[in-house]
Amino acid sequence: MSATPFVIERTYSVSADQVWKAITDKNRMKEWYFDLSEFKPEIGFEFSFEAGPEDKKYVHLCRITEAIPGKKLAYSWKYQGYPGDSKVIFELFSEGSSDTKLRLTHEGIETFPNDNPVFARENFQAGWTELIGTQLKNFLEKKGA
Template structure:
């Protein structure tokens, strides 16, 4: 269906505490995600970053909406100058000495369909790259 969120599940060879730190600590985040200086996993914390493909860069405007320490982080995700608002949720589940991460990006259908950069397939591709090419090696590199 058109308004279904994109959902990814990955199991990482790292304990929950390590994964939580990776998704909430600004020093860790800049190594695999985006440079978010001063990021705080606190409800109401607002942050922004610029990203996109050259030559089109988008200013992302985000606000933390839910935090369950060690388990869940949700923030809004929208674009400056564009309609729509979506939500990104990271959920962590212990799996022995590993961690199952469930990432849900909901509300993609609120973005303008006239903008080919903001179609669902691009989010699928982007999150797949971030999780598999950036986060996985960051978490699983030798400590």
């Protein structure tokens, strides 16, 4: 089992401010991420959501650990009723005059139960690739995102 964090980077043809709003505004987040009842990019803010296969939803428990507007957002990520604790980090980098690179790092995946295939590294890789590589990209490229 690898202790190597999962990292994905994508560059979008929008400003860092637009990407920041997409990853921190709950009304924008529901368009590409998850529909959260509340979200504030403030250290200590806790949020949760359900996600997973249709036959079994998992409650994700998260707490903001770092928030630097326009640059970095980090939060803990665990599952209700399961051991393990991980961390998700979004970092934004301006690329030239109009592009923004997003680097997402998910650390601690190996702390989740390895006897449950839902927690397999490949599932996190597939999920984040879909969210960051497809969903967020499509959202940001829509008019008015």
